[in-house]
Amino acid sequence: MGRRGDLTSNRILREGRDKYFRRTLARNERPAVKWLKRTVAKERRALEAARRRFVSKPTENRLHAVRTAGRRFRSLLEDVAQLAPSAKLLRRVKRAAEQTDAARDATIIRRLLESSADPGERHVAQPLLDELSAREKEATRLAHKRLRRTRFTG
Amino acid sequence: MKPEPVLLRGVTDSTELARRVLHTRLREVRRLTGGLEQRERLALHDFRIACKRFRYALERFSELEPSLEAPAKSFTLLQDALGEAHDRDVLLSILPAAMAQTEHRLRTEREACVDRAGALWTQAQELLLDRPLTFFEDPSNHSSESFGPDDARIKHDETP
Numbered sequence: 001m002g003r004r005g006d007l008t009s010n011r012i013l014r015e016g017r018d019k020y021f022r023r024t025l026a027r028n029e030r031p032a033v034k035w036l037k038r039t040v041a042k043e044r045r046a047l048e049a050a051r052r053r054f055v056s057k058p059t060e061n062r063l064h065a066v067r068t069a070g071r072r073f074r075s076l077l078e079d080v081a082q083l084a085p086s087a088k089l090l091r092r093v094k095r096a097a098e099q100t101d102a103a104r105d106a107t108i109i110r111r112l113l114e115s116s117a118d119p120g121e122r123h124v125a126q127p128l129l130d131e132l133s134a135r136e137k138e139a140t141r142l143a144h145k146r147l148r149r150t151r152f153t154g
Numbered sequence: 155m156k157p158e159p160v161l162l163r164g165v166t167d168s169t170e171l172a173r174r175v176l177h178t179r180l181r182e183v184r185r186l187t188g189g190l191e192q193r194e195r196l197a198l199h200d201f202r203i204a205c206k207r208f209r210y211a212l213e214r215f216s217e218l219e220p221s222l223e224a225p226a227k228s229f230t231l232l233q234d235a236l237g238e239a240h241d242r243d244v245l246l247s248i249l250p251a252a253m254a255q256t257e258h259r260l261r262t263e264r265e266a267c268v269d270r271a272g273a274l275w276t277q278a279q280e281l282l283l284d285r286p287l288t289f290f291e292d293p294s295n296h297s298s299e300s301f302g303p304d305d306a307r308i309k310h311d312e313t314p
Contacts, residue, residue: 035168082162118255
């Protein structure tokens with residue numbers, strides 16, 4: 001009984017000490033780090049939400065949203081690398097961006113060619129337009145496949 | 155182009171964090187302004203990426219300092235112009251040789267985009283010199299930093 005009682009009191013003491021340290025750490029946490037943690041968590045959630053939306057229905061707008069959220073998040077991680085190093089996460093974000101590059105590039109260039117091709121040269125542009133269209137579909141399919149396997153949550 | 159690392163040793167509050175990040179990113183933008191003057195594809199691309207990084211930082215920190223919203227908007231417009239020029243550069247690099255008329259049109263549009271970017275860069279600099287620069291200016295480091303109001307004015311005058 002006494003032995004059991006000792007164990008319990010030790011546990012209470014240990015838990016109390018842990019709680020005390022956690023509280024002290026929280027109190028002493030620098031506001032910059034607090035703000036940073038909140039911002040990183042917010043942007044990370046935004047990227048994960050955009051990824052999920054794209055995975056559920058891979059449209060051009062949703063792909064654009066993934067890219068935008070990814071760029072913002074990447075820029076944040078690079079800006080604060082010295083204060084909050086996250087090399088692994090940064091690599092994952094960069095890889096995700098690379099996986100969507102081809103699809104977005106093909107879309108933008110196809111649209112621009114469609115709108116700016118001279119009417120007299122339309123027949124010359126057609127094979128390139130077809131190629132860009134095929135590239136866009138294939139790249140979107142690949143981005144969808146890869147982003148389905150990527151997670152940005154902790 | 156790799157971003158310049160931001161020195162954050164000894165940073166304790168979020169305002170100081172914002173100041174250092176903005177300071178470094180703006181210095182990067184100013185270092186690459188030559189791209190706008192040269193109008194060459196790769197140099198322009200690097201300048202565009204630096205502007206993008208600076209704009210994201212402005213938007214992020216406008217949560218802490220609302221006066222950063224105006225320059226953030228002005229950098230959005232600048233980035234749009236640079237983005238349009240970049241899209242034309244990419245298309246021009248794969249355009250079939252037999253599309254001379256289209257090529258001419260794209261080149262003209264591209265030059266107009268770069269001109270617009272030049273004007274927007276001038277406006278953005280004025281906006282930065284007006285107000286928010288004081289927010290991320292570091293008086294203690296002033297001599298060691300590559301820009302202050304005087305330096306910025308010199309570079310500003312050099313832009314086309």
